[in-house]
Amino acid sequence: MIIGKQNESDAPMGKESEAKPEYAIEFSNVSKFFRIQHERKTTLQDFFINLFRGPGTAEEFWALKNVSFELEKGKTLGLIGHNGAGKSTILKLVTRILEPTSGRIRVNGRVSAMLELGTGFHPELSGRDNVFLNGAIYGFNHKQMLERYEQIVEFSELEHFIDIPVKHYSSGMYMRLAFATAITVDPDIIIIDEVLAVGDAAFSRKCYRALEDLKRQGKSLLFVSHAAGEVARFCDEVIYLSKGEVQARGTPPEVLDEYMMSTMGVSFFQMPVQATPDQEAETTSAFLPESQPVLTVQRKPLHAGVSTLSRFWRFGAAQPDKEKYLALFNPTETVRKVHLHTGMESLEYSLPSLKPALVKLEDATKQGFTLEAEAEIAVQQWPEALAGSEPKNSSERWFFPVWDLRPEAQAQLSVFNPGKHGCGVAVSFFRPGQNGMRRTYLAQPGAALVLDLAAELNPDKAWADGGGGDGGSQPGVPAYAAIWVESTTPVLVEKFGLEQTATVPDLTSVELKIRQRQTS
Amino acid sequence: MLYSLRYTLLLRGLLLQCRGESAQRSQGSIKVASVGKRLRIWCVREEKVIARVRAGINETGPSRVLNVGQFDTARSSLKHRFADLWRYRELINRLAAKNLKLRYKNSFMGFLWSLINPLLMAGVFYLVFNVLLPSPVSSSCSEVAGGGANPVEIRNAIQCRINHHYLAFILLGILPWNFTVNSLTEGMMSVLGNSSIIKKVYFPREVLPISTVVALFVNFLLAMPVIFAVIFFSGVPLTPFALLLPILLVFHMLFMMGLALFFSALVVYFRDLTIIMEVLTTAWFFLTPVFYTMEDVYKEWNGISTAAVMYWINPMASFIQTYRQILFVGVNPEFYFTLRTCLTGLVVFVLGYLFFIRTTRSLGERL
Numbered sequence: 001m002i003i004g005k006q007n008e009s010d011a012p013m014g015k016e017s018e019a020k021p022e023y024a025i026e027f028s029n030v031s032k033f034f035r036i037q038h039e040r041k042t043t044l045q046d047f048f049i050n051l052f053r054g055p056g057t058a059e060e061f062w063a064l065k066n067v068s069f070e071l072e073k074g075k076t077l078g079l080i081g082h083n084g085a086g087k088s089t090i091l092k093l094v095t096r097i098l099e100p101t102s103g104r105i106r107v108n109g110r111v112s113a114m115l116e117l118g119t120g121f122h123p124e125l126s127g128r129d130n131v132f133l134n135g136a137i138y139g140f141n142h143k144q145m146l147e148r149y150e151q152i153v154e155f156s157e158l159e160h161f162i163d164i165p166v167k168h169y170s171s172g173m174y175m176r177l178a179f180a181t182a183i184t185v186d187p188d189i190i191i192i193d194e195v196l197a198v199g200d201a202a203f204s205r206k207c208y209r210a211l212e213d214l215k216r217q218g219k220s221l222l223f224v225s226h227a228a229g230e231v232a233r234f235c236d237e238v239i240y241l242s243k244g245e246v247q248a249r250g251t252p253p254e255v256l257d258e259y260m261m262s263t264m265g266v267s268f269f270q271m272p273v274q275a276t277p278d279q280e281a282e283t284t285s286a287f288l289p290e291s292q293p294v295l296t297v298q299r300k301p302l303h304a305g306v307s308t309l310s311r312f313w314r315f316g317a318a319q320p321d322k323e324k325y326l327a328l329f330n331p332t333e334t335v336r337k338v339h340l341h342t343g344m345e346s347l348e349y350s351l352p353s354l355k356p357a358l359v360k361l362e363d364a365t366k367q368g369f370t371l372e373a374e375a376e377i378a379v380q381q382w383p384e385a386l387a388g389s390e391p392k393n394s395s396e397r398w399f400f401p402v403w404d405l406r407p408e409a410q411a412q413l414s415v416f417n418p419g420k421h422g423c424g425v426a427v428s429f430f431r432p433g434q435n436g437m438r439r440t441y442l443a444q445p446g447a448a449l450v451l452d453l454a455a456e457l458n459p460d461k462a463w464a465d466g467g468g469g470d471g472g473s474q475p476g477v478p479a480y481a482a483i484w485v486e487s488t489t490p491v492l493v494e495k496f497g498l499e500q501t502a503t504v505p506d507l508t509s510v511e512l513k514i515r516q517r518q519t520s
Numbered sequence: 521m522l523y524s525l526r527y528t529l530l531l532r533g534l535l536l537q538c539r540g541e542s543a544q545r546s547q548g549s550i551k552v553a554s555v556g557k558r559l560r561i562w563c564v565r566e567e568k569v570i571a572r573v574r575a576g577i578n579e580t581g582p583s584r585v586l587n588v589g590q591f592d593t594a595r596s597s598l599k600h601r602f603a604d605l606w607r608y609r610e611l612i613n614r615l616a617a618k619n620l621k622l623r624y625k626n627s628f629m630g631f632l633w634s635l636i637n638p639l640l641m642a643g644v645f646y647l648v649f650n651v652l653l654p655s656p657v658s659s660s661c662s663e664v665a666g667g668g669a670n671p672v673e674i675r676n677a678i679q680c681r682i683n684h685h686y687l688a689f690i691l692l693g694i695l696p697w698n699f700t701v702n703s704l705t706e707g708m709m710s711v712l713g714n715s716s717i718i719k720k721v722y723f724p725r726e727v728l729p730i731s732t733v734v735a736l737f738v739n740f741l742l743a744m745p746v747i748f749a750v751i752f753f754s755g756v757p758l759t760p761f762a763l764l765l766p767i768l769l770v771f772h773m774l775f776m777m778g779l780a781l782f783f784s785a786l787v788v789y790f791r792d793l794t795i796i797m798e799v800l801t802t803a804w805f806f807l808t809p810v811f812y813t814m815e816d817v818y819k820e821w822n823g824i825s826t827a828a829v830m831y832w833i834n835p836m837a838s839f840i841q842t843y844r845q846i847l848f849v850g851v852n853p854e855f856y857f858t859l860r861t862c863l864t865g866l867v868v869f870v871l872g873y874l875f876f877i878r879t880t881r882s883l884g885e886r887l
Contacts, residue, residue, distance in 0.1 A: 034885060096591060096722035097884040106592045120717055122618060124625055129618070136614040137723055139607060 023108060024189050024220035025071040025094055030103030032064040032089050032244075063089040064244045066103070071189070073109075074218040078252065080225060080259050081241035087224050090241075091191055094222065109188025109220065110138070123167035127158060127177055130166055134181045156180035189220045256438060306399045309376035315369055326359040326371075327401035329378040329430075329482045336374040351377065354430045356402040356482035394418055394490035400483040403453070403495070405429075411453040415485065416492040417443035423491060425449060428484040429457055443491065453483070601877055605724045615731035620738060634739050635746055638694045645690045645811050650683075657683045675815045678849060682813070685754040685848075691747055692844050693810035699740040700776060700836055701801050707732045707780025708787050708797065711880075715887035725880050726873065729780035737773045751847060759850035767862065768846070772839050775865035778872030785879040788886055808836045813844070835864045 036059045064086045071077045079087050092098040095111055120134045131152055135145040153162055156176040166174060192211070215221060223235055238255040240248040248258045309331065330336050330351040340347040340359070351357055351373070361369075371379060378399030394416075405411050417423045422445055428438045439456055443449040485493050624630040649655070661680035682689045710728040711718070718725060751758065787793045807830065809817070814837065819826045830837050838861040845853045 092884060097719060099881050099884075100593055104592070104594050106594075120721065122622070124622055125618060129621070133614045133618055136608075136611040137717070137721055139611070139723070141610040142613075 022073055023070045023106070024073045024075075025069075025077075025108075025222065026104075026106040027067055027069050027090075027093075028104045029066045029068055030064055030093065030100045030105055031062060031066055032086075032093065032098065033060070033101040034063050035060045062244055064093075064100075067241075067244070067246055068103075069239055069246065069249070071220050071222060073188075073220050075236045076215060076221040076223060078223045078225065078235035078238040078255075079241060080238060080255070081247075084243075085241040086244040087241060089244075091222070091224060094189075094191065107189065111187060111189045111191060121166050121174070121178065124165055126165055127162040127169070131162075131177070131181050134178075138187075152177075152180045187219070189222065190214060191222045192224065256440075306378040306380050306401070308395070309378055309397070309399070311373050311376050313371040313373075313379045315371070315381065325381070326361055327380045328357045328359060329399050329401035329484070330354065330357070330373075330375070331378065331399065331484060332375050336377065338374070338377065339372045340369055341372065342369045354436055354482070355432055356430060356480050358402055394492045396487050396490050398485040398491075398493040400485075400495060402480055403483050405453050405457055405481050411495070413451045413453055413483070413485070414494045415441075415443050415449040415451070415487070416494075417445055417449070417487075417489070418492065419489045420445050421489070424488045425491065426486045427451065427453075427456070428486070429453075430482040430484070431480065443487070457481070598874075598877075601724070605726060608724050608727055611723055611727050612731045612734060615727065616735040616738065619732060619735035623735075623739075631742065635743055638691060638698060638743070641694050642687055642690045645694075646686055649811060650686055655679065655683060671818075675818075678813060678815055681756070681849070685751075685756050688747075688751050688754050688756050689844070689848055690811065691750055692848055693840055695740060695743050695747060696772065696840055696843055697805065697808065697810045697836075699736055699772075700839075701805070703733045703736050703776035704779055704783065704801065705797060706736065707776070708783040708793070710780070711784040711883070712787060712791075712887070718883060718887055725883055726781060726876050729784040729876070730777055733773060733777045733780050737769075737776075741769070747847070756848060757850055758847075761846040761850060761852055764846050764853070764858070765843075768839070768842055768858075771862040771865035773865075774869040775835060775839070778865070778868035778870070781869075781872035781876040785876045788883065789879070804834070804836065807834055809840055814841050835861065835868070838864065 067086070067090070069077070079090060081087050089098065093100055093105055094107060096107075120137045121130045122133070125133065128149075131149060132142070132145050135148070140148075153159055156173075156179075158173060158177055161169065161173065166177070169177070190211070211221070235252050238250065238252045239246055240255045240259045248255045315326075326340075328338065328349075328351055330353050333353050335353055336351045338349045338351050340349065349359060378401050380399075380401050403411060413427065415425050417425075423443045425441045425443050426438055427441070428436055430436045437457075441449055441451065485491075624633065627633060629636070657676075657679050661676065661683070663677055663681040663684065707729040710732040711725065714728055718728075783793065783797070814827045814830070817826055817830070831841075838857070842853050842858060842861055845851055
């Protein structure tokens with residue numbers, strides 16, 4: 001992980017007059033100081049009272065402290081951070097709404113900020129007038145807007161309504177026109193500030209597709225979000241801001257891990273949840289309850305996950321007629337040794353870190369066995385859980401050592417938050433041969449968050465280069481993963497899906513090597 | 521690339537439309553024509569154009585003359601600020617057009633109001649100053665002072681002309697004054713009133729007061745034909761000095777822009793100004809020769825003429841006096857007097873602009 005490079009481009013300002021062409025945005029040691037007046041002297045009485053109290057009611061703070069970063073042309077940079085970390089300040093500096101207190105900002109290209117969707121629109125003017133006015137606000141002249149006008153109307157699908165005053169538009173029409181104007185003015189740098197949740201689902205998808213198009217065309221994107229999933233989808237690099245300073249900078253998985261570690265359990269998620277429009281949109285996209293019924297006739301809850309880690313596990317007698325496997329998950333960073341003791345023999349396995357693993361149980365284990373590991377691991381019988389591994393209490397950590405995530409298995413995870421406050425939930429996916437992946441959600445208090453795991457693993461095709469292509473696109477190809485669920489407050493986690501058939505994943509030979517076999 | 525892709529899609533859509541459903545027998549034919557640098561493609565079926573596409577020829581994208589997006593906080597000299605303003609000139613036009621459209625949008629009589637209003641005011645002044653307080657000028661007086669006449673004779677001649685052509689006289693005061701006071705009050709609120717846009721998107725902020733003044737100026741110009749009609753029909757002789765009008769108008773506009781820039785910036789930091797301004801504009805109205813002439817208030821006092829002092833402290837007195845001299849009295853305005861008037865307009869504009877850009881750096885966080 002690269003920590004924000006300080007003093008990187010400290011070249012004398014006068015000499016280096018030309019911005020480096022390969023950078024779309026360049027911040028060098030930018031700081032921003034704010035002074036906010038607490039009270040206004042509203043009445044004459046207040047004025048005299050304040051006269052004696054002195055002017056000490058202004059709050060002063062540094063919104064940004066020595067922030068340096070660059071956005072290369074054609075790349076996508078994500079900015080994440082808590083409320084008040086300085087994300088919006090950076091956006092406002094890039095869009096020139098604010099001027100920095102110190103430091104230097106260079107922007108090389110036309111910036112289109114999605115955050116101002118439709119703000120230049122005047123309700124009394126027609127759609128056509130508003131498009132031209134908005135274009136002028138972006139700095140286009142009449143001729144350039146004429147070139148774009150037809151495309152804008154076509155994209156917004158408002159051919160019949162373009163001469164009607166905007167005040168008669170529905171909010172959807174309004175947003176369509178605003179988005180079409182913003183995107184068709186051909187920006188070089190696009191800023192996206194969690195606005196893509198607007199509009200209906202179809203239009204939202206259209207927006208995403210348009211943005212992916214833009215990315216393919218080599219536009220630079222600055223993406224600001226605290227929805228970790230969207231960040232991971234789009235960004236080449238992520239910067240994690242905290243209290244106006246760059247905390248971490250690197251590839252999305254690295255920085256998101258860092259971000260989640262610092263946010264889980266600290267103030268951010270424990271604040272009482274107010275359903276802001278953003279959050280509502282986020283949860284409805286994660287819930288999917290009305291479009292896909294959670295329980296149908298052929299579906300049944302499979303079993304709960306393992307909510308505890310232990311070094312010692314003991315299992316009773318298994319049914320003799322079935323093939324039995326043991327699903328193991330090692331949540332530590334290093335390979336751990338696991339000893340399986342039966343009455344007759346002792347086997348030693350080396351368990352890879354953060355990967356799903358299965359062990360076939362031999363005949364000898366039918367009388368019961370114990371498991372002893374070097375460190376705490378999660379263990380479950382597969383394909384059916386044993387009674388002992390189904391805790392009913394809520395917990396902050398849940399493990400699903402091996403889970404079939406093929407789309408046809410319809411794997412769903414239900415996270416119930418029994419608390420009074422919203423709670424952050426992070427779901428990590430570990431698949432053989434691939435990097436781990438983590439997505440975060442917000443569970444509303446007293447409600448269940450239902451996640452469609454195959455869809456989460458492979459939303460659209462945006463994950464194509466991330467390696468998600470195996471699960472979603474080809475039905476039948478196994479996509480087994482170990483799932484690790486973390487939450488800020490204790491939750492109940494249940495697993496739903498189709499009943500497992502006898503197909504056994506090819507994990508045993510790949511992931512587990514039998515090191516030693518002793519016969520006693 | 522984006523454009524070629526888009527046109528490909530458009531063309532495909534056109535072809536699909538053109539081919540029609542399989543049940544329909546007649547297929548459309550495609551016709552292509554180039555108009556200037558653009559390609560037009562129609563689909564004609566049964567003598568009817570059913571779809572058309574326009575595309576640029578050898579177009580790699582829209583012309584990219586402007587680089588509005590480029591900026592560098594290390595380069596914010598006056599020269600760059602001015603270049604920035606020049607790039608956004610289209611926005612000035614658009615905002616001015618918007619102001620004009622919205623002004624008369626919901627009224628039945630629309631633009632006519634900006635003519636009826638001053639005419640009604642002129643009626644009031646006529647009632648007060650010609651019926652209730654008639655001037656002691658006989659109706660058989662001479663409008664032209666003889667050659668080598670003394671100031672008293674000149675003054676009497678002007679008074680006589682005012683008496684004969686009161687409507688022309690008072691309109692030449694009211695219309696420039698309305699432009700002045702509207703520019704001042706609306707220009708002053710232009711920044712505060714658009715704070716929601718200022719907080720969301722960048723453009724040179726000086727565009728707001730400037731475009732407000734431009735809109736009112738256009739409004740003023742549209743009233744000009746009425747002034748000339750009144751002058752013509754009441755029989756005031758026009759002299760070649762009327763040709764100075766465009767110069768005077770431009771500098772009057774610059775003067776108003778300067779004031780609008782100054783006060784629109786000041787009011788952000790000192791909001792009480794909105795209340796104070798009501799008193800100030802009323803006082804200004806009475807201290808400006810709108811319904812009287814500078815000759816009326818001419819007094820010598822310790823060797824200083826009151827008119828000189830008024831010209832000095834109130835540039836509007838000079839502007840309205842010059843409007844009347846070239847259009848109503850029809851005499852040659854003194855060269856140095858006109859030069860001073862125009863220079864005042866220019867200086868006020870420059871000072872207002874400098875004040876504006878110096879004080880509005882932190883506008884984004886002050887609003």
